[in-house]
Amino acid sequence: MTVLSQSPRDYLDQISFKIRPVFDQPLDVLTSVRVGGKADYFFELTQIDEIVQVLRFVSEFQLPFFIMGKGTNLLVPDSGFRGAVIKLGGDFKKMALQQDRLVSGAGVSDQQLARFAKNHALGGLEFLKTIPGSVGGAVYMNAGAHGESVGDRLKEVRTLDLQGNRHNYSIKELDLAYRRSRFSDSPEIILEAEFELTPKPIDEIQDKENRLLDIRKKTQPVGKKTWGSVFKNPANASAGRLIEELGFKGKSFGGAMISEKHANFIENKNGASFEDLLKAIDEIKQSVFNKYGIELETEGRILRNLFK
Template sequence: MDIFLDEPLSKYTNTKTGGKADILAFPESVDHIQQLVQYANENQLSITVIGNASNLIVRDGGIRGLTLILTKMNKITVHENVLIAQAGASFIETTKVAQANSLSGIEFAAGIPGSIGGAVFMNAGAYGGSVQDVVVSADVLTPDDQVLHLDKQELDFGYRHCSVQENNQIVLAATFELSHGSRDKIQKEMDHLNELRAAKQPLDLPSCGSVFKRPEGYFAGKLIHDAGLQGFQIGGAQVSKKHAGFIVNVDKATATDYLNVIKHVQATVKEKFGVNLETEVRIIGDNE
């Protein structure tokens, strides 16, 4: 298990921004996680879990205590129409494994860059599908170091919500129930959705993914576009000229640049249209 001290998180976030983690660990098993949680509890350290850091902004002051990145826990297994993926598995890789086993249901996630743990935590979704449609259960670790098996009802999924958020639990693995289908048709749908994503989203630049939740009755990207904010820039962070719902790192942006752009976008949309834009992106860490 790799453990680093004072490690810059900008090396791991999709935005290429973020301050240092006091302690950064890459556990490779549930036992490793439990050992780390016990150590943190004994030393009164806070614990922060990061997935692929794709829908995340880490403030420039970094993260105190212990930070875990679970990408080395990435095993994916299939039995008939059930797929089990560890928390650190890539969601994209999981869709590929499903396709290779002629399993349909998670094609919507073919281009979602997060991890399984992060996807469950956020109830990630795209193109009409979401995690809650296909996940039947998840294994989680509680703050007092107990492993629980939660069914879908206990996970209490909602729009970009899951019960693990307020219960401070760590997702260890998720079980998906899929349906048998044609491998070629599944691949064709995945290719189609990836083509749509590439045509609309700024995949060539570092970003934190979709920044804002969809306001009821509106689309965040259209509101931002109609407010004349595409191309608006503070420091190296810019409202994408390709898709207004994204903020991209065009020139050595800091997390503070990102947060200042977010605040300006929220204030402008509120002033022009009376709509409150809530962030979808997870914002963590200390200010400078």
């Protein structure tokens, strides 16, 4: 029997995945804004050979495919995703020190990485304590805060391309810019990242983390259902300030509300739909353009097929 005469589910039953997919996995619960429908196939993968098997599966059946981290910069349509979503667990949640380098799996959370560095008296990643994503998402987005970004400390990144070939990129090859990397245009699966850190007393690291967390609590809607900053800051301006000046703070769009604390955050206040979020984004973009002639660019990603 050829592969294409089988259904994707029959195929999955026959191959030897150690971890079975979850069918019809709700994705809202896997995102920080808690919006979105179901994915047909959801895999939490622990090893590279499992990723290769899933890549083969989606390629055989020409299914859409997406990799998510902790879903903290992600919008999922209410219609969900008629394909396979993967998330990295197992081996990808490991960290190790190799001489002066800290090597982290892409599935490690930013906060676990910051804690590991602190426990080994290595400074430079304190700002990650304030960002709720994963190392894979942080590399993909070149995440940053308080004037620092992941790219300041990254040395190498190991990936798997969508054909299953392995790559090793040096910092120069990552094309990092403000909330961008080479993967923004040409997605690959980020497996592991290597950071170079600076020895620093643990109490100094702790003080810096406390200071940054304090600023965050005072200025942003910490603990609310959001997906981080909605828009990138335009050159020489603050997106939040432009939006605030237009009176958007506290304004509702269905179940979504522009944060009263920081106008560049939209909260899922009351069962917001994907459409509510898009309506808010569109209206803000239009108003900012009409008033200032500035085209705001969204920072977060919408879940869609990586192959396109």
